[in-house]
Amino acid sequence: MARAIVLVGLAIGGTSFWLGEPAFAADQTKCLSPTERNAAITDKRAVPLGRAARATRGQGDMLRAKLCEDAPGLVYRLTILGRDGKVTEATVDASNGQLLGPIK
Secondary structure: OHHHHHHHHHHHHHHHHHHHHHHHHHHOOOEOOHHHHHHHHHOOOOOOHHHHHHHHOOOEEEEEEEEEEEOOEEEEEEEEEEOOOOEEEEEEEOOOOOEOOOOO
């Protein structure tokens, strides 16, 4: 009986977690595919990733980078592993490589 209650609780918890996921996904901006990213850099709509990464120099190691569409235009979303071991996020203006706001 207790086992059945645990299984039902896990199923309900898993379902409610899953049901919340689409709302989170809808909040995310559209990120470009590798082909779209290369075209944006070639067309000078975005600086190369290396230039954008300089905006976070000294903050830690870059784990992931995505080029996405956002309100000011194209932005790089960088995930950084800080020297203190914490994972942070930075947004860099893809048109000029400047950091947009503080690293979170």
